[in-house]
Amino acid sequence: MRHFDLAPLYRSTVGFDRLFSMLDQASGLEGPAPSYPPYNIERTGENAYRISVAVAGFTDKDISIEVKEQALTIRGEKAVAEGEGKPDYLHQGIAARAFDRRFQLADHVQVKGAVLDHGLLHVDLVREIPEAMKPRQIPIGGGNASPRVIEGAASRQVA
Helix, strand or coil: CCCCCCHHHHHHCCCCHHHHHHHHHHHCCCCCCCCCCCEEEEECCCCEEEEEEECCCCCCCCEEEEEECCEEEEEECCCCCCCCCCCCCCCCCCCCCCEEEEEECCCCEEEEEEEEECCEEEEEEEECCCHHHCCCCCCCCCCCCCCCCCHHHHCCCCC
8 A cells, every 4th residue: 555645745834734633634644433332324305314333232321422613523422320339240242331433524614403312322413504605696797788987987087
């Protein structure tokens, strides 16, 4: 596998830090991607998405969801109740370890809500493009339209 050194680009550009960080992540330069907990990303509409994270054994009090600077972070940590000892497992196949899962959100993607259902955490997202950024049609004037005259320039004639 080839190794790309993006360091020269960091030195000669301004404002593209996020782009280069995403390229580093995609190429695996920052280490292997975490595999726990497993998740799905699905498209539920033209501008709607859903992230489903398998969080078996976690309750809504054990999970926190945060959006900061276009990054969605889902954290889970089992709270140990006072007076409760650690269970004596003969076999532990259900992982209940703490996790920290991050998703990079595209511009104008907003988190609409989250639901914990049957061991799956569903986070609903929607892309809301501002009205000013949506494409719009520009009407073209007909051939009968008279040209506009700039009054200030037309009235300045030297005699």
